[in-house]
Amino acid sequence: MDVSSITLGEALTGLDRGDWSAENLVSALLDRIAARDAMVNAFLNVDAEAALAQARAADEQRARGETGRMLGVPVAIKDNLNVQGQTCTCASRILDGYRAPYDATVVARLRKEGAIFLGRTNMDEFAMGSSTEYSSRGPTRNPRNPDCVPGGSSGGSAAAVADGMALAALGSDTGGSIRQPAAFCGCVGLKPSYGRVSRYGLTAFASSLDQVGPLTRSVDDAARLFGVLAGADVRDATTVDVAVPGPDACRREDLKGVALGLPREYFAEGLAPDVRASVMAAVDACRALGADVREVSLPHTEYAMAAYYIVAPAEASANLARFDGVRYGYRAPDAISPLDMYCQTRSSGFGPEVKRRIMLGTYVLSSGYYDAYYLSAQKARTLIRNDFIAAFRECDAILTPTTPTAAFRMGEKTDDPVQMYLADIFTATANLAGICALSLPCGVNADGLPLGLQAMGPAFKEENILGVASALENAWGGPQGWMERRV
Amino acid sequence: MSLQDETRRAESMDVRRVAMLARLALTDEEAEVFRGQMAGIVGFVRKIGDMDIAGIEPTTHAHPVENVFREDAPVDGLDREVVLSNAPKQADGQFVVPRIVE
Numbered sequence: 001m002d003v004s005s006i007t008l009g010e011a012l013t014g015l016d017r018g019d020w021s022a023e024n025l026v027s028a029l030l031d032r033i034a035a036r037d038a039m040v041n042a043f044l045n046v047d048a049e050a051a052l053a054q055a056r057a058a059d060e061q062r063a064r065g066e067t068g069r070m071l072g073v074p075v076a077i078k079d080n081l082n083v084q085g086q087t088c089t090c091a092s093r094i095l096d097g098y099r100a101p102y103d104a105t106v107v108a109r110l111r112k113e114g115a116i117f118l119g120r121t122n123m124d125e126f127a128m129g130s131s132t133e134y135s136s137r138g139p140t141r142n143p144r145n146p147d148c149v150p151g152g153s154s155g156g157s158a159a160a161v162a163d164g165m166a167l168a169a170l171g172s173d174t175g176g177s178i179r180q181p182a183a184f185c186g187c188v189g190l191k192p193s194y195g196r197v198s199r200y201g202l203t204a205f206a207s208s209l210d211q212v213g214p215l216t217r218s219v220d221d222a223a224r225l226f227g228v229l230a231g232a233d234v235r236d237a238t239t240v241d242v243a244v245p246g247p248d249a250c251r252r253e254d255l256k257g258v259a260l261g262l263p264r265e266y267f268a269e270g271l272a273p274d275v276r277a278s279v280m281a282a283v284d285a286c287r288a289l290g291a292d293v294r295e296v297s298l299p300h301t302e303y304a305m306a307a308y309y310i311v312a313p314a315e316a317s318a319n320l321a322r323f324d325g326v327r328y329g330y331r332a333p334d335a336i337s338p339l340d341m342y343c344q345t346r347s348s349g350f351g352p353e354v355k356r357r358i359m360l361g362t363y364v365l366s367s368g369y370y371d372a373y374y375l376s377a378q379k380a381r382t383l384i385r386n387d388f389i390a391a392f393r394e395c396d397a398i399l400t401p402t403t404p405t406a407a408f409r410m411g412e413k414t415d416d417p418v419q420m421y422l423a424d425i426f427t428a429t430a431n432l433a434g435i436c437a438l439s440l441p442c443g444v445n446a447d448g449l450p451l452g453l454q455a456m457g458p459a460f461k462e463e464n465i466l467g468v469a470s471a472l473e474n475a476w477g478g479p480q481g482w483m484e485r486r487v
Numbered sequence: 488m489s490l491q492d493e494t495r496r497a498e499s500m501d502v503r504r505v506a507m508l509a510r511l512a513l514t515d516e517e518a519e520v521f522r523g524q525m526a527g528i529v530g531f532v533r534k535i536g537d538m539d540i541a542g543i544e545p546t547t548h549a550h551p552v553e554n555v556f557r558e559d560a561p562v563d564g565l566d567r568e569v570v571l572s573n574a575p576k577q578a579d580g581q582f583v584v585p586r587i588v589e
Contacts, residue, residue, distance in 0.1 A: 097573075101565055101572060101573070194549040195549070195550055195552070208547065238548070305531070305534075306532045306533070306534040309532050310532050326575075327570075327573070329573065329575070330575070331575035336585060338585055341585055343507075343512040344512065346510050350511070352517075352520075355511055355517075356521065356524060356525065356528065359505050359509055359511070359525060360528055360529070362508050362509040363500060363505045372536065373532065375545055376535045376538070376540055377532075378545030378546055379544070379545050380535055380540065382544055382545060383540070383543060385546055385549065417527065417528055418527050418528060433549060434549020435549075459550060
């Protein structure tokens with residue numbers, strides 16, 4: 001067993017056959033983390049003893065004949081999802097020392113299926129960022145090239161999966177935070193439709209946009225995890241009771257009878273030539289698999305970034321009001337009044353990007369500005385959503401690049417917030433529209449950096465995009481085939 | 488007030504006032520850096536004002552869902568000790584904060 005390259009599905013097959021135990025898997029991953037993570041910094045916390053104890057328990061369950069869809073599978077968890085008893089800091093100083101008093105619903109669902117919680121992955125503070133450089137615990141590096149960022153905000157999860165330190169990981173995606181790091185690191189990342197997956201126990205960033213989803217080494221692994229994570233939850237009233245497709249319904253051998261749309265607005269200037277070439281080669285591969293590829297239009301795309309960077313900070317400014325030093329986390333010492341405590345705690349507890357977003361959100365919601373910004377952005381959202389509804393009358397899925405460029409260099413965008421924001425330009429639209437989208441690695445550039453293809457599907461049609469991705473992955477010779485597709 | 492009028496004012500966004508609304512106390516150095524950055528960001532999102540949105544309904548939830556109700560049945564919450572376990576300061580089963588009333 002090479003733990004750095006096996007898929008979650010292969011790990012389960014090996015466990016079923018008795019080729020290895022869950023303890024073997026966890027030990028091998030812990031060795032890999034020990035060897036690699038001083039450089040990558042994907043994990044904020046790994047409790048080796050607890051993970052090994054869970055692995056032994058899973059092995060005993062299996063020996064007793066018990067079953068579970070994730071029995072014995074080690075998974076890494078982004079540091080904004082609560083795992084009972086483990087730290088959960090959102091990579092922020094303001095939550096230093098916080099221990100989760102309960103399981104997030106997604107964690108409870110994984111636990112019920114027998115998954116092992118390997119550790120907490122690094123992220124941009126409160127999931128605000130596109131490079132994992134805005135972490136209070138230092139940046140994560142891209143394992144394919146340590147001078148480059150892994151993307152963000154789920155950069156620790158993407159790097160851990162891509163570098164063989166976890167079989168799979170959970171991330172969260174508000175404007176691209178699963179898909180963009182998946183593209184930069186070379187793994188599969190799925191943002192489910194809004195309402196598919198419960199956010200109970202996810203530290204809220206922008207509640208009308210946030211979704212939880214998997215980062216994996218194969219499309220089938222993403223489908224398997226999606227099947228466990230998805231479903232209505234009384235603790236998140238935004239979840240919708242729509243039947244969840246199983247992994248078999250998400251698998252396709254070919255694309256005969258499938259209509260795919262290419263939105264011309266996503267292939268405009270600013271798209272790097274290597275990304276364009278790799279994505280167009282993937283589109284050709286879809287044609288060869290029988291897909292009917294046609295051009296579509298999403299005419300309000302140019303307003304998406306403005307709408308996103310109004311709606312998301314506005315909601316964040318409200319959600320992050322709860323960090324006041326009263327009930328949990330860091331409290332500034334020596335405050336002389338409650339107001340003094342709030343101001344001192346928040347000023348020393350939050351990092352610069354979180355402060356910028358809180359201020360922007362406070363500003364666009366403040367008296368006299370609400371209609372001009374927030375209400376306008378919500379109306380823009382309606383038009384962006386209508387664009388997708390119209391486009392999906394003509395096709396089953398839409399293909400775009402996940403990102404305008406391959407992974408950028410560390411420090412390249414940290415001084416210019418607007419340039420950092422533009423890293424989300426192709427991904428944030430899916431959050432605004434509430435549709436599902438994934439990133440599939442589709443090749444490598446001359447520097448050996450992965451490139452990502454995004455497939456977007458209608459709301460609650462995850463099987464459409466997973467089907468397209470599985471057919472491509474299969475045509476390229478399996479989950480690692482993309483590595484040979486050079487541009 | 489039109490968006491153009493407002494955003495012209497925003498170019499000199501009063502970062503100290505906005506920070507205070509958000510319960511952030513900025514150092515002089517921070518205020519200086521943020522002043523420039525926030526002007527850039529506000530300039531970026533101002534593009535929303537170019538959009539023709541007359542007569543468009545706002546979207547607050549991505550899918551048209553009706554009110555969501557559940558049975559009004561009591562369920563257990565977390566135990567008080569568990570809730571207090573992360574408190575920076577506590578006494579007698581309560582969160583302790585600096586004096587509010589002089």
